[in-house]
Amino acid sequence: MTGPQPCQGAAKVAVRDQLLTGRRRRSLSEVGAAARAIADHLLTAPEIRRAATVAAYVSVGAEPGTTALLDDLVAAGKRVLLPLLLPDNDLDWATYHGPTSLAPARRGLLEPVGAGLGLDAVATADVVLLPGLAVSRAGLRLGRGGGSYDRALARVPVGTFTCVLLYDDEVLPDVPVEPHDRPVTAAATPGGVLRFR
Incomplete structure (x- = not known):
């Protein structure tokens, strides 16, 4: 049988709702300290x-913040790629040159103003940092449900360091998964970097 299993889809929705509610309750000082x-x-x-x-992203809302991280990566001489959300929810990538190189985009996102480098640009990254809502102790990531990062991860060569940025309490024993979900190799939380394999 192909396609998502209804019970897993419903379980994902329930877990996502709980996690998003938890994030909305975090104070600005907690979000900043975690970042x-x-x-x-x-x-x-x-x-x-x-x-x-390093392929990364610009955080939104109560996600663990990435603003300082992006600037620190550039200051350390890293080439930083950020996603451009396409109409079909896939991700193109463009180079980040600092906060003045970002502009408002769809869905309340900030994206780099440079030209897109193509869907496969993420495959050139030595490290891929990505958002999520939770991760299991086996490295299975729960995202927001759009599938953008699962598609991007499918283009990343095996062996690339892929790391989801989360709060400590979002590393869970297990998360609901579907066949298209891609595992990550690590999670970075305020408590440290947890490597899964």
């Missing part, structure tokens, strides 16, 4: 230190 701690952990991680190109 700084995550950035500090990632900047000292050997995978990031060795990387020439």
Whole structure:
């Protein structure tokens, strides 16, 4: 049988609702402190230190913040790629040159103003940092449900360091998954970097 299983889809919706409610309850100071701690952990991680190109994203709302992290990566001499959301929810990629190179886009996102490099540009990254709502201890990521990052991860070569940015309590024993869900190799939280394999 192909396609998502109804019970898993319903379970995902329920878990997503709980996690989003939890995020909305976080204070601005908690979000800011988490962003700084995550950035500090990632900047000292050997995978990031060795990387020439890092694919990342601009956080929105109560997601663990990425603003300082993006600027720290550029200051460290890294080439930073950020996603451009396409009408079909797939992701093109463009180079980040600092906060003045971002412009408002659909769905309340900020995106780089440069030309898109193509869907496969993410495959050139040594490290891929991505958003999520939770991850299991086996590295199975629960996203928001659009499938954008599952498609992007399918283009990333095996062995690439792929890391979801989360709060400590969003690393769960298990999360509902479907056949198209792609695992990640690590999670970065305020408590540190957890590697799954």
